[in-house]
Amino acid sequence: xxxxxxxxxxxxxxxxxxxxxxxxxxxxxxxxxxxxxxxxxxxxxxxxxxxxxxxxxxxxxxxxxxxxxxxxxxxxxxxxxxxxxxxxxxxxxxxxxxxxxxxxxxxxxxxxxxxxxxxxxxxxxxxxx
Amino acid sequence: xxxxxxxxxxxxxxxxxxxxxxxxxxxxxxxxxxxxxxxxxxxxxxxxxxxxxxxxxxxxxxxxxxxxxxxxxxxxxxxxxxxxxxxxxxxxxxxxxxxxxxxxxxxxxxxxxxxxxxxxxxxxxxxxxxxxxxxxxxxxxxxxxxxxxxxxxxxxxxxxxxxxxxxxxxxxxxxxxxxxxxxxxxxx
Numbered sequence: 254x255x256x257x258x259x260x261x262x263x264x265x266x267x268x269x270x271x272x273x274x275x276x277x278x279x280x281x282x283x284x285x286x287x288x289x290x291x292x293x294x295x296x297x298x299x300x301x302x303x304x305x306x307x308x309x310x311x312x313x314x315x316x317x318x319x320x321x322x323x324x325x326x327x328x329x330x331x332x333x334x335x336x337x338x339x340x341x342x343x344x345x346x347x348x349x350x351x352x353x354x355x356x357x358x359x360x361x362x363x364x365x366x367x368x369x370x371x372x373x374x375x376x377x378x379x380x381x382x
Numbered sequence: 383x384x385x386x387x388x389x390x391x392x393x394x395x396x397x398x399x400x401x402x403x404x405x406x407x408x409x410x411x412x413x414x415x416x417x418x419x420x421x422x423x424x425x426x427x428x429x430x431x432x433x434x435x436x437x438x439x440x441x442x443x444x445x446x447x448x449x450x451x452x453x454x455x456x457x458x459x460x461x462x463x464x465x466x467x468x469x470x471x472x473x474x475x476x477x478x479x480x481x482x483x484x485x486x487x488x489x490x491x492x493x494x495x496x497x498x499x500x501x502x503x504x505x506x507x508x509x510x511x512x513x514x515x516x517x518x519x520x521x522x523x524x525x526x527x528x529x530x531x532x533x534x535x536x537x538x539x540x541x542x543x544x545x546x547x548x549x550x551x552x553x554x555x556x557x558x559x560x561x562x563x564x565x566x567x568x569x570x
Contacts, residue, residue, distance in 0.1 A: 267479075268469070269513050270462045277455060313470045315479070342467065364463040366456055 257283030257381040260374075261303075264289045265296040265310035265322065266340065271363075275309060275340075275370075282371045282381060293317025297325050300332050307336045307374065309361075312348055320351060327356045336377045340365075404428070404443045409464070411440035411471040415536040422545065423488035423529045425500030427507045430485040430531070431468055431516075432538030433477035439535025440475075442468040446503050454502075461506045465514075484511050485540050486521040487531045500524065 262284055266272045272289045279287055288303065290296035294316045300308060308326065312319035319339055326332045339352045339360045349360050361373045375381055397416040404410050404421045412419065419441040421428050432439040444464035446457040473479065489504030504523040511518050520540070522529065528545040 268462065268466055270458075270510050271466065273513075274455060274459050274462055278459075313466075313473065342463075342470075363466070364456070364459040366459075 255378050255381060258285045260284050260307060260378070260381075261286040261305040262288070262307045262309060263296060263300055263305045265291075265293065265308060265314070265319070267291050267311065267314045271311065271340075278365075278367045278370045279309075281367050282374070293319065293322035293325070296322055297329075297332075300326060300335065301329070304331070305335060307338065307377070309338050309340065311340045312342075312345065320348070320355065323352060323355045323357055338373055338377065404441045406443050406445055407464070409440060409442035409468040409471060411438065411468070411475050412535040413438045413475060415534070417535060419533045419535055421531050423531060424490055424492040425488070425503060427486060427488040427503040427523070428531055429465065429468060429507060429511075430487070430533045430538075430540050431472055431477075432483045432485075432519075432535070433472065433481045434483065434538060435481050436475070436477045437536050438472055438475045438477040439533065439538055440468050440472050441531075441533050441535070444503075446499065446506055457502075458506060461503075462510065465507075465510055479516075482516045483519045483538060484516045485519055485533075486511065486523055487529055487540075487542055489523040490525050490527060490529070492526070492528070 262279055264272050264275045264287060266275065276287050276289065288299055288305065290299050292314045296308065296310065297317065310319045310322055323337055326335055326337060336358045339357050340363055341348055341360050342363055352360065358377045359373045361370060400417050402410050402417060402419050404419055406426055410419055421441065421443045426443055426445040428441055428443045430439065430441050442464050444461060446461050486507050489500040491498050491500045501524065522542055530543045530545055531540065533540045
């Protein structure tokens with residue numbers, strides 16, 4: 254069982270408000286090591302410079318969207334094994350299928366609850382302590 | 383919170399006007415000059431976004447659930463999602479985030495005595511617009527009257543009509559008479 258406070262998480266979303274809400278949700282389930290990026294390009298740089306265990310990424314973003322980030326992360330050796338959860342809208346079923354083809358670990362439909370966030374992370378890492 | 387500004391009436395565009403009603407929980411984006419987006423707001427809030435270069439505009443209509451404590455963050459996540467849907471819809475039509483101009487409407491207090499969910503909605507919308515660095519070009523928030531909002535997405539013009547009268551003052555309390563004549567009532 255992994256400790257929540259040992260997880261290093263990168264939150265990627267172009268909306269500051271959504272990043273703050275995801276950060277708050279992560280903090281409520283015990284995650285303390287949280288980085289933020291506002292687009293896929295920044296996220297990729299950060300994931301390479303400061304390795305993380307989990308990327309929680311929105312899809313619609315400028316420069317490099319969530320799918321582009323997922324593909325880049327999976328094709329670059331040092332980041333290829335990083336867990337990746339995509340934040341999607343309710344109607345994004347096609348996106349979920351495409352993300353699955355590129356090796357996404359899970360997806361979380363917005364607007365989400367803290368319990369929903371915890372559940373998706375635990376499906377990837379096991380129960381958090 | 384009731385800092386209203388006056389919105390100028392709009393000259394009619396050539397061609398038949400297509401009215402699209404944006405109901406609670408939905409949004410609509412358009413660039414056709416003959417389209418007018420309209421909605422009726424009580425304590426809900428509507429954001430009208432406009433990109434003057436792309437000539438694209440959109441309107442949403444949302445209500446944060448009345449919640450307290452951590453539940454209020456669930457409500458904010460819903461609000462942020464409602465705003466994101468509108469923003470993404472604008473971006474898909476060729477608008478650019480850095481050119482967004484916003485007008486906010488609604489957030490009235492529709493029922494005295496209950497918590498002011500309208501003010502919560504208005505506060506959220508104003509904070510979202512400020513935090514996201516979007517230019518606020520006008521707003522009409524608060525008060526106690528419902529609003530009908532009309533927004534022309536291709537030009538960014540908006541106007542509102544207040545639909546309801548202000549809540550009337552409570553009637554004066556009358557002293558009860560000392561003796562009540564019940565008339566002839568048969569009790570059994």
